[in-house]
Amino acid sequence: MTLSWKLVIDSMNAPVLEDFWAAALGYEVEDPSELIGQLLAAGRIGEEAIAEHQGRKTFRGYAAVRHPDDPFDEAGGIGRGRRLLFQDVPEVKAGKNRLHIDIHGEPGGLGQLVARLVDLGATRVREEDRGPAGHWWVMRDPEGNEFCAV
Known part of the structure; x- marks a missing residue:
């Protein structure tokens, strides 16, 4: 069930x-x-x-x-x-999230997705390139909760 x-x-x-x-x-x-x-x-x-x-x-x-x-x-x-x-x-939030949301953009549209999220109030934390696993941005929402833009 x-x-x-x-x-x-x-x-x-x-x-x-x-x-x-x-x-x-x-x-x-x-x-x-x-x-x-x-x-x-x-x-x-x-x-x-x-x-x-x-x-x-x-x-x-x-x-x-x-x-x-x-x-x-x-x-x-x-x-x-x-x-x-x-x-x-x-x-208040005290540490790193143990669970987070990944937002998937259109293929080749990561830059546009990140820019839109920043305009909405997100902040960029770091860019990651994991080779075959892909490329993404670790970001934070307006209260500091981590999420990834993929």
Whole structure:
């Protein structure tokens, strides 16, 4: 039996990472506004549990993006396929990621991909050439999480 999963990324400002990764991957920003409205109306959450970002209600400290071709719950806006969930945590990033995302560009388009990611807020760390294994850039997202542009 296969299982569903999502990649959860600790953050200091979930909406900032949501905006970056949605643009970097071409993913959809999840919009839980309708679900939040239902939960507020039913008294299941209070106003302190919500925030606003880009003109929509969100759960305070959480944000997510999903692949545009994957199924999602229309009532809640929550993806049921490939998705990244960002959750705010009190501690700062302390070391190298043990898990990271590789973004694959078009063949011969690494320079354009890296330039686009830098324009979105990423920073270059180092360029690597592993011979037959290929050539890529190690980069950091706006909160310092490492990823590779391949």
